[in-house]
Amino acid sequence: MRAKSHLPCLMQSLHVDRIFETDAATAFDVIADHAGYARLPGIRSAELRVEGHPERNGVGAERVLRLPGATFVERITEYRPGVSMAYRIIESPLPIEHIGARLLIEPLGQQGARCRVHWTSRLRATTRVATTPVEIAIARQMAIGYALALRVWARRLR
Numbered sequence: 584m585r586a587k588s589h590l591p592c593l594m595q596s597l598h599v600d601r602i603f604e605t606d607a608a609t610a611f612d613v614i615a616d617h618a619g620y621a622r623l624p625g626i627r628s629a630e631l632r633v634e635g636h637p638e639r640n641g642v643g644a645e646r647v648l649r650l651p652g653a654t655f656v657e658r659i660t661e662y663r664p665g666v667s668m669a670y671r672i673i674e675s676p677l678p679i680e681h682i683g684a685r686l687l688i689e690p691l692g693q694q695g696a697r698c699r700v701h702w703t704s705r706l707r708a709t710t711r712v713a714t715t716p717v718e719i720a721i722a723r724q725m726a727i728g729y730a731l732a733l734r735v736w737a738r739r740l741r
Contacts, residue, residue, distance in 0.1 A: 594682065595722035600701045601733035605740040607688040607698040608665040613736050614686055614700065615668050617646045623732050625650055635659055645673070653677075661685065679721055680707045700736075702729045 603610045613619060617640050620629035628649045635644030641662040648655045653676045661669035666688060672681035684704035691697040704725055708717040 594705055594707045595718040596703065596705045597722045597726045597729070598701065598703045599726055599730045599733060600699055601730070601737050602691065603698050603700055603737045603740055604696075605698065606695050607690045609740060610688050610698050610700055610736070611665045611668070613740060614688075615640050615662070615664070617644070620646070620648055620732075623735055625728070625731075627651065632656065635662065638662060638664075646670075677721055678708055678710045678717060680709055682706060700733055702733060704729070 617629050617631055620626050626648055628647075630647050631639065631644055632647050633643065633645040635641030638644075640646075640659065642659055644659040644662075646657045646659070648657065654674070655672055655676075656674035657670040658673045659668065659670050660683065661667060667685060669683060669685040671683045672679075675681065682705035684702065687701045687703075689699045689701065691699055704722075706718065706722060706725070708714045708721070710717050
């Protein structure tokens with residue numbers, strides 16, 4: 584009987600944020616709408632495989648995002664309208680374990696007409712070699728994608 588080799592317990596965390604010139608509820612509605620992801624650069628289609636409860640895009644929803652050459656499935660784990668949404672990538676062609684991601688909406692100013700959206704994510708590579716470089720490379724690409732999505736949404740909501 585062979586002993587199991589253990590993967591390092593290293594993990595990559597990433598964070599991007601952007602100010603939106605709209606209220607938190609409006610920003611949340613755009614971010615939580617799975618169908619709207621299909622209008623982001625690089626995403627060919629976005630659909631629900633499983634609906635959430637009680638909201639369609641809420642907790643338990645499984646979103647299928649198709650990119651050129653890759654398909655990702657995300658499961659919504661937190662859904663607080665106007666406040667936050669979290670998810671885990673549960674199916675991916677990448678050699679990662681996605682610990683989870685969260686979008687937190689921070690109201691700004693006294694009138695609440697602006698907000699800052701924070702997008703954080705944590706992942707761990709599942710490769711047996713070059714674990715840290717793989718994690719870093721994937722985390723960087725995810726951060727670029729998150730920043731692009733936030734920029735597109737913020738411009739759309741002006």
